[in-house]
Amino acid sequence: DAGVIQSPRHEVTEMGQEVTLRCKPISGHDYLFWYRQTMMRGLELLIYFNNNVPIDDSGMPEDRFSAKMPNASFSTLKIQPSEPRDSAVYFCASSLTVNYGYTFGSGTRLTVV
Amino acid sequence: KQEVTQIPAALSVPEGENLVLNCSFTDSAIYNLQWFRQDPGKGLTSLLLIQSSQREQTSGRLNASLDKSSGRSTLYIAASQPGDSATYLCAVRRGDGNSGYSTLTFGKGTMLLVSP
Numbered sequence: 508d509a510g511v512i513q514s515p516r517h518e519v520t521e522m523g524q525e526v527t528l529r530c531k532p533i534s535g536h537d538y539l540f541w542y543r544q545t546m547m548r549g550l551e552l553l554i555y556f557n558n559n560v561p562i563d564d565s566g567m568p569e570d571r572f573s574a575k576m577p578n579a580s581f582s583t584l585k586i587q588p589s590e591p592r593d594s595a596v597y598f599c600a601s602s603l604t605v606n607y608g609y610t611f612g613s614g615t616r617l618t619v620v
Numbered sequence: 621k622q623e624v625t626q627i628p629a630a631l632s633v634p635e636g637e638n639l640v641l642n643c644s645f646t647d648s649a650i651y652n653l654q655w656f657r658q659d660p661g662k663g664l665t666s667l668l669l670i671q672s673s674q675r676e677q678t679s680g681r682l683n684a685s686l687d688k689s690s691g692r693s694t695l696y697i698a699a700s701q702p703g704d705s706a707t708y709l710c711a712v713r714r715g716d717g718n719s720g721y722s723t724l725t726f727g728k729g730t731m732l733l734v735s736p
Contacts, residue, residue, distance in 0.1 A: 540724070550709070550726040563723065598663065600724075608654045608669040609711075609724055613662065 513599050513612035520619055525587040528615045530599030531580055538602040540609065541574055541584050545595045553597075556582065589619045622647045622714050626727035633700055634735050641695040641730045643710030648688050655684050655695050656709040658729070664709065668695070700734045707731045 512531040520526050532539045540555040554564040556576045564574070571590070576582040586593055596616050600609040623646045633639050643653070652671045656664040668677045668684040670693070676685040683696040697704060707729040714723055 549728040550711075552723055552725075555723060600664075608652070608666050610666065611656075611664040616661075 511599055511601050511610050511612035513597075513615050515615060516613065518615060518617045520589055520617075522590055522619055523588045524619075525585065526589045526593075526617060526619075528584040528597050528599075528617070530582045530584070530612060532582070532599070532601030533603075533610055534580065536601035536603050536610075538604075539576060539582050540600045540602070541582070542598040542600065543595045544598060544614070550598070553584070586617075589617075591619045593617060594619050622712060622725045624710060624712055624725050624727035626708075626710055626730050628730060629728070630731040630733075632733045632735065635700060635702060637700050637734075638696070638698050639700055639732070641697070641708050641710075641732070643693040643695070643727055645691045645693075645712045645725075647712075647714065648691050649714065650688065651713040653684075653686055653693050654711045654713070654724070655682075655693075656711065658707045658709060660706075667708075697732075700732075702734050702736050704734050705732055 514529045538557055541553040542550050543553055544550045553566045554574045555562055559576045572586055574584045596614045598611050598614045600611045602609045625644045627642045650672050654669045655667045657667050658664050668679055670677045670684055670686045672688055681698040686693045709726055709729040711724045711726045
């Protein structure tokens with residue numbers, strides 16, 4: 508398996524623009540997680556899915572953030588409109604079940620100018 | 621709310637030394653604990669996973685221990701090498717007996733520098 512695949516690797520956008528981050532989890536994994544990493548706050552859980560269903564989105568900072576998982580092999584995290592304070596590295600991770608560890612993607616480094 | 625603390629925040633050692641990284645967590649109701657390595661500008665690589673029923677796991681020069689009752693874990697690195705330089709993150713997976721759902725809570729990591 509190629510692991511968790513995220514795209515793009517880097518994204519630079521202007522404030523106010525819409526940004527869409529993409530993730531392909533490992534085939535067969537039941538859980539998918541979106542995390543954000545900043546120097547100040549470390550890794551923060553934004554939202555997670557179980558069997559394509561959003562379970563907990565309490566970490567999503569604002570209504571500007573939304574996430575979808577239309578099928579077991581694809582998820583998106585959208586920011587609309589983007590702001591400079593959204594600049595961070597966004598990671599996607601997947602896990603088989605509760606007793607298994609997480610596998611992370613390489614992340615998307617987002618810069619909003 | 622689960623809180624994970626890692627001490628020290630940064631550590632610098634000469635090559636060849638054995639070292640210990642510490643992780644503590646406030647809620648002992650966990651499914652498992654996972655240690656990750658993160659190189660600068662890169663993603664997270666899983667090093668070791670310890671289930672709540674286990675006391676330790678070993679992989680090569682790495683040994684992770686878990687004391688769930690006291691809310692502590694340690695990562696022991698033997699004979700450190702410059703290639704071990706990275707940030708090491710500890711994360712605990714909270715248990716939810718009712719639904720089975722759970723999430724991973726991270727510490728902020730220990731930045732390790734091993735000098736030749």
